[in-house]
Amino acid sequence: MxxxxxxxxxxxxxxxxxxxxxxxxxxxxxxxxxxxxxxxFLLLGTIPINFMHRILTTSLLDQQLQSxxxxxxxxxxxxxxxILKAGYLDDPGNTVINAELSQLSDIYDGRVLVVDKTFRxxxxxYNADEGKTLIAEEVISCFKGQTKRVYxxxxxYVMISMPVYDTEAKNVLGAIVVTTSTKMExxxxxxxxxxxxxxxxxxxFIVFVISLxxxxxxxxxxxxxxxxxxxxxxxxxxxxxxxxYLETKRIAEAYNKTLTRLNTLDQSRQEFVSxxxxxxxxxxxxxxxxxxxxxxMEDAPVELYREFMSDISDEIDRESSIIExxxxxxxxxxxxxxxxVKQVNINELLELILKRLTPIAEKxxxxxxxxxxxxxxxxxxxVKLTLALSNLVENAIKYNREEGWVRVTxxxxxxxxxxxxxxxxxxxxxxxxxxIFERFYRVDKARSRETGGTGLGLAITKSIIQLHHGAIxxxxxxxxxxxxxxxxxxxxxx
Numbered sequence: 001m002x003x004x005x006x007x008x009x010x011x012x013x014x015x016x017x018x019x020x021x022x023x024x025x026x027x028x029x030x031x032x033x034x035x036x037x038x039x040x041f042l043l044l045g046t047i048p049i050n051f052m053h054r055i056l057t058t059s060l061l062d063q064q065l066q067s068x069x070x071x072x073x074x075x076x077x078x079x080x081x082x083i084l085k086a087g088y089l090d091d092p093g094n095t096v097i098n099a100e101l102s103q104l105s106d107i108y109d110g111r112v113l114v115v116d117k118t119f120r121x122x123x124x125x126y127n128a129d130e131g132k133t134l135i136a137e138e139v140i141s142c143f144k145g146q147t148k149r150v151y152x153x154x155x156x157y158v159m160i161s162m163p164v165y166d167t168e169a170k171n172v173l174g175a176i177v178v179t180t181s182t183k184m185e186x187x188x189x190x191x192x193x194x195x196x197x198x199x200x201x202x203x204x205f206i207v208f209v210i211s212l213x214x215x216x217x218x219x220x221x222x223x224x225x226x227x228x229x230x231x232x233x234x235x236x237x238x239x240x241x242x243x244x245y246l247e248t249k250r251i252a253e254a255y256n257k258t259l260t261r262l263n264t265l266d267q268s269r270q271e272f273v274s275x276x277x278x279x280x281x282x283x284x285x286x287x288x289x290x291x292x293x294x295x296x297m298e299d300a301p302v303e304l305y306r307e308f309m310s311d312i313s314d315e316i317d318r319e320s321s322i323i324e325x326x327x328x329x330x331x332x333x334x335x336x337x338x339x340x341v342k343q344v345n346i347n348e349l350l351e352l353i354l355k356r357l358t359p360i361a362e363k364x365x366x367x368x369x370x371x372x373x374x375x376x377x378x379x380x381x382x383v384k385l386t387l388a389l390s391n392l393v394e395n396a397i398k399y400n401r402e403e404g405w406v407r408v409t410x411x412x413x414x415x416x417x418x419x420x421x422x423x424x425x426x427x428x429x430x431x432x433x434x435x436i437f438e439r440f441y442r443v444d445k446a447r448s449r450e451t452g453g454t455g456l457g458l459a460i461t462k463s464i465i466q467l468h469h470g471a472i473x474x475x476x477x478x479x480x481x482x483x484x485x486x487x488x489x490x491x492x493x494x
Contacts, residue, residue, distance in 0.1 A: 033222060038215035045207030053196050057189055064185045065158060068108075069149050072160050075104055076176050080164045083114070089164065089174045092122040101125055110157075110180030114164075115139055117173055134177075142175035156182045221248040229255065237263065268438060280322060283315035290315075325456040328387070332463040339381035339467055341492045346376040346417055350410055353390050361397050367405040368397070376412045379492035380468060388464040391457040392421040392484050399482075400425035412490065416470075419486040428476040436474065437462045468492065 088097045105125035114123035124130045138148045138161035150159045164174040221244035228240040239256045242248035361368040396406040409420040470488035
């Protein structure tokens with residue numbers, strides 16, 4: 001069995017045999033959240049154990065050494081008082097004191113040195129350096145009245161040097177130096193350390209297993225979302241529920257919202273295809289009917305020919321308008337769309353737009369006015385912005401009532417220019433105002449066919465305004481009118 005399984009489904013589509021394969025993806029640890037969680041849990045579980053192990057062994061060794069040095073110091077302190085009473089520093093042949101010193105050396109498996117005030121060693125339990133002079137930092141410190149405790153972890157020994165202090169004369173008469181091995185303590189710690197390492201290894205194994213299970217369990221909701229998205233990529237678009245964590249809940253909500261949006265857009269696109277097919281087909285059908293009628297007529301009057309040819313011309317214009325909108329939308333969709341920016345007098349631009357659209361307004365007896373508060377010069381793409389503003393004014397005329405009015409207002413401040421297109425027409429339903437800038441969306445499909453709309457005009461307008469780094473807003477109330485407000489920077493910054 002191969003690691004990657006393919007589930008092959010065979011079915012008939014449009015009379016042809018189609019084989020679709022769904023490949024189950026193999027999980028990869030590299031760069032995955034599961035790997036990061038596993039490593040995190042493993043470190044959180046093992047580092048404290050290792051840290052505690054080291055602290056415990058170190059503190060245990062220190063405790064044993066301190067206990068041993070305290071015992072030695074107590075014994076030496078007692079012995080120093082006996083040395084003073086026996087006058088041992090002047091007569092080192094005292095058998096009782098020598099026996100005490102030898103016993104101390106045997107108990108702690110170490111070496112004891114007794115030094116007089118001339119720094120001469122008068123007693124060495126190893127019988128190696130008697131009679132020699134010992135000038136060392138520890139001995140000098142003793143004659144200053146200080147007790148020194150030294151631990152050498154490399155050579156594994158401790159050394160304690162204590163002064164032989166005459167309390168009556170209040171001076172130091174000599175020093176006792178005890179050196180003893182710490183191998184016994186080190187060995188005890190080593191044995192404990194081995195046992196703790198075994199225990200630590202068992203704990204690490206348990207933490208390893210728990211971390212692996214936890215990491216798998218915690219990423220399971222994300223795997224669920226991943227599978228849902230993968231299925232959506234193959235056409236199985238279903239909403240998902242992931243209530244496990246707040247993060248997965250938000251991801252699922254965002255995904256569901258996006259999926260709903262895509263479904264809505266796909267539905268609008270299907271409607272658009274149907275509408276555009278009808279729009280493109282209707283002028284061609286009309287042209288064909290008119291042409292066939294002319295061909296079947298013999299000796300038709302010139303006036304009839306002219307009327308039919310005028311109708312054919314209108315249908316061709318209608319067809320061209322639809323195709324031009326489609327091509328414009330495609331051009332604006334390109335990521336590398338560039339504007340031909342130059343300084344333009346916006347007052348004159350609006351005057352030209354209204355002059356061109358005045359005949360359309362006059363046919364429906366609609367009053368078309370322009371109100372300008374100040375001269376406005378801005379950096380724009382004249383052709384594209386003319387198209388955008390023309391769409392707004394033309395829509396205000398088309399979707400207006402007979403004998404209505406359309407007012408265009410121009411204003412500016414130090415940063416932006418503002419164009420407002422206001423009418424008293426049919427208005428836009430509140431539930432449709434959020435969608436009117438969507439491509440292919442039309443509020444009143446029947447009325448749009450009558451006026452020749454394709455549902456692309458406002459989408460084109462918004463795209464052009466956004467290319468200028470501007471914004472467009474709509475305010476409308478059904479049966480009372482609509483107001484579009486456009487804001488565009490006076491200075492274009494690419």
